[in-house]
Amino acid sequence: MKKSGPGKYILIAVCVIFVALFLVLPLVFVLVQAFKDGILPYLANIGDYYSLKALGLTLKTMVICLVVNTIIGIIAAWTVTRYQFALKKVLTTFLDIPLSVSPIIAGLLYILTFGRSSVLYPFLSSHNINIVYAVPGIVLVTIFVTLPYISREVIPVLEAKGTDEEEAAALMGAGALTIFRKVTFPHIKWSLLYGAVLCAARAMGEFGAVSIISGHLRGVTNTLPLHIEILYNEFKYAPAFAVSSLLVFLAIVLLIIRNVAELQGKKREKEV
Amino acid sequence: MYVELKNVNKKFGTHEASHDICFGIEKGKLVALLGPSGSGKTTILRMIAGLESPDSGDIIIDGKVVNDVPASRRGIGFVFQSYALFRYMTVFDNIAFGLQVQKKDKKYIRERVMELIRLTGLDGMEKRYPNQLSGGQRQRVAFARALAPSPSLLLLDEPFAAVDAKVRHELRSWLKNMIRQVGITSIFVTHDQDEAVEVADEIIVTNLGRIEQIGSPVEIYQHPATPFVAQFIGNSAVVEDYGRFRGFREVEGLPHAIVRPEYVEAFKQDNEKYRDLIDYAEEGTVEDIAFRGSYLEVKLNVCGATLTTNRSLERRELQKGEKMYVLLYRLYVFDHDRAQLLENEELKGLEIVGG
Ligand SMILES: Nc1ncnc2c1ncn2[C@@H]1O[C@H](COP(=O)(O)OP(=O)(O)O)[C@@H](O)[C@H]1O
Numbered sequence: 001m002k003k004s005g006p007g008k009y010i011l012i013a014v015c016v017i018f019v020a021l022f023l024v025l026p027l028v029f030v031l032v033q034a035f036k037d038g039i040l041p042y043l044a045n046i047g048d049y050y051s052l053k054a055l056g057l058t059l060k061t062m063v064i065c066l067v068v069n070t071i072i073g074i075i076a077a078w079t080v081t082r083y084q085f086a087l088k089k090v091l092t093t094f095l096d097i098p099l100s101v102s103p104i105i106a107g108l109l110y111i112l113t114f115g116r117s118s119v120l121y122p123f124l125s126s127h128n129i130n131i132v133y134a135v136p137g138i139v140l141v142t143i144f145v146t147l148p149y150i151s152r153e154v155i156p157v158l159e160a161k162g163t164d165e166e167e168a169a170a171l172m173g174a175g176a177l178t179i180f181r182k183v184t185f186p187h188i189k190w191s192l193l194y195g196a197v198l199c200a201a202r203a204m205g206e207f208g209a210v211s212i213i214s215g216h217l218r219g220v221t222n223t224l225p226l227h228i229e230i231l232y233n234e235f236k237y238a239p240a241f242a243v244s245s246l247l248v249f250l251a252i253v254l255l256i257i258r259n260v261a262e263l264q265g266k267k268r269e270k271e272v
Numbered sequence: 273m274y275v276e277l278k279n280v281n282k283k284f285g286t287h288e289a290s291h292d293i294c295f296g297i298e299k300g301k302l303v304a305l306l307g308p309s310g311s312g313k314t315t316i317l318r319m320i321a322g323l324e325s326p327d328s329g330d331i332i333i334d335g336k337v338v339n340d341v342p343a344s345r346r347g348i349g350f351v352f353q354s355y356a357l358f359r360y361m362t363v364f365d366n367i368a369f370g371l372q373v374q375k376k377d378k379k380y381i382r383e384r385v386m387e388l389i390r391l392t393g394l395d396g397m398e399k400r401y402p403n404q405l406s407g408g409q410r411q412r413v414a415f416a417r418a419l420a421p422s423p424s425l426l427l428l429d430e431p432f433a434a435v436d437a438k439v440r441h442e443l444r445s446w447l448k449n450m451i452r453q454v455g456i457t458s459i460f461v462t463h464d465q466d467e468a469v470e471v472a473d474e475i476i477v478t479n480l481g482r483i484e485q486i487g488s489p490v491e492i493y494q495h496p497a498t499p500f501v502a503q504f505i506g507n508s509a510v511v512e513d514y515g516r517f518r519g520f521r522e523v524e525g526l527p528h529a530i531v532r533p534e535y536v537e538a539f540k541q542d543n544e545k546y547r548d549l550i551d552y553a554e555e556g557t558v559e560d561i562a563f564r565g566s567y568l569e570v571k572l573n574v575c576g577a578t579l580t581t582n583r584s585l586e587r588r589e590l591q592k593g594e595k596m597y598v599l600l601y602r603l604y605v606f607d608h609d610r611a612q613l614l615e616n617e618e619l620k621g622l623e624i625v626g627g
């Protein structure tokens with residue numbers, strides 16, 4: 001390698017200081033605040049009835065979101081890369097909308113679509129379907145907000161791979177499912193996992209859209225981020241930080257899963 | 273005819289990739305689709321396989337119109353230009369794939385795969401992944417994989433394009449022998465005329481989405497049906513104003529002529545064997561001599577035109593600038609769509625060595 005001047009070290013220093021100030025320090029403060037009174041009060045704060053309810057709702061939302069978006073993401077990626085059709089550009093643009101639109105707007109859109117002022121409302125209420133200010137609404141907006149994460153990871157991989165392996169398999173008489181399982185899936189599994197981790201992390205952390213549509217019913221429609229906000233607004237700092245630390249831990253677990261998976265993937269990639 | 277295409281047309285947008293394609297292939301033949309890049313060879317192959325569907329016309333395999341039969345039901349073996357080996361499967365699994373799809377029993381699959389591995393000389397490679405193989409080995413795996421389900425038709429798209437020149441020659445004769453041994457009707461695509469001539473029983477020449485000529489390698493060499501074929505095949509040079517050469521009069525409406533090395537004979541001025549022919553020869557000057565491995569390629573200036581002839585290494589040495597006598601046996605004269613072979617009138621009726 002070329003001998004590098006002081007530039008390298010200056011750049012490294014800039015990155016490290018930036019990350020330390022903007023990421024590590026706040027995280028450390030959260031943990032310090034959470035554990036300020038020791039481990040028992042901490043556990044009490046987390047084990048609080050409403051906190052556990054919020055955790056349950058968050059996990060439930062995340063899992064549904066993950067399942068739906070994985071299926072939709074794979075189908076969308078497949079469609080966009082394997083077929084030519086008139087509105088393809090429009091479709092890919094729409095897929096990216098959740099990334100560019102503020103989540104608040106996503107929440108409002110769903111209120112408008114399913115709320116009291118909507119043309120659908122008479123139908124929904126006569127069938128006892130509650131979406132707004134209820135769990136289904138929370139799940140729907142979260143799916144909306146996290147929609148692009150998986151397809152965005154998978155599309156470039158499918159595009160780069162080309163179609164000839166699939167054509168070869170089809171020529172040998174393989175059906176669509178066999179082709180996907182044995183030929184396509186091995187190519188996309190790491191990007192799929194990566195997308196899924198991003199999707200899960202985002203689903204757990206979503207605040208804006210959920211805040212609009214949830215109605216903040218404690219123990220019913222409160223997710224972890226909403227619960228934290230309520231605690232904070234009530235000046236219950238220690239519980240707020242304790243629950244925050246829970247979200248941080250969940251995020252860290254996801255990051256670890258991702259890194260391990262990536263490492264495994266790289267290792268296998270080298271063998272293959 | 274085992275495979276037949278009848279008036280097949282295919283457009284991509286406004287681009288005519290196949291125009292009124294008609295040909296038939298007999299069972300057991302090894303046929304080459306030969307043409308420059310972009311002339312529509314791959315498109316024809318993909319339509320036969322069912323990977324593209326023609327806009328109009330019929331594709332008939334073994335007496336049945338297969339236009340509406342999906343690729344997966346046509347029972348065709350296909351070797352892709354890029355091989356398209358399954359990257360995440362071992363050599364064994366690659367070859368076994370078609371048999372597994374057919375739900376053959378494990379023992380049969382194992383035997384069949386090992387038989388193909390032996391046949392293609394891949395012994396000991398069965399646990400490797402495609403990117404642990406050389407280009408030539410990958411080509412063999414692709415071939416074995418296509419053959420494993422015992423298809424009745426084998427299609428190969430530029431099967432040698434991705435291997436380096438040294439291996440290519442060896443693989444060509446290997447593939448030819450292998451196809452003979454298996455006895456399968458095969459169509460392969462190539463843009464390399466040497467490859468087509470060396471490997472195929474029959475050659476279909478394509479250009480701009482059309483078929484220019486169908487025939488045996490010898491026919492195509494000796495009797496090119498169109499100006500394109502004449503120029504594309506062999507080492508051809510185009511000469512204008514060919515009426516200047518002895519024994520040739522310009523034909524009405526056919527102003528251009530193609531001269532191939534085989535049409536030209538050059539001999540030293542003191543050559544005894546050709547002495548009687550001096551009266552029919554032109555005088556030419558050696559412009560350039562190039563060594564081509566087993567012969568010399570000699571360029572001569574004759575009446576202001578440059579003609580090329582091939583000279584055996586057994587004959588006497590030449591110098592640049594040397595004056596020689598040059599005989600022109602025949603020309604291939606043409607205009608846009610019309611062409612004919614033109615014999616040297618003065619040589620007609622003479623018994624000529626090499627003529
Ligand atoms: N899927 C496609 N979409 C658009 N154009 C295509 C497609 N496939 C082939 N073509 C065009 O058709 C012409 C013939 O292509 P091809 O059959 O691949 O030629 P060859 O194999 O002789 O090089 C080329 O000009 C190519 O650009």
Ligand SMILES: [Mg+2]
Pocket residue numbers: 310313314315429461
């Ligand atoms: Mg091609």
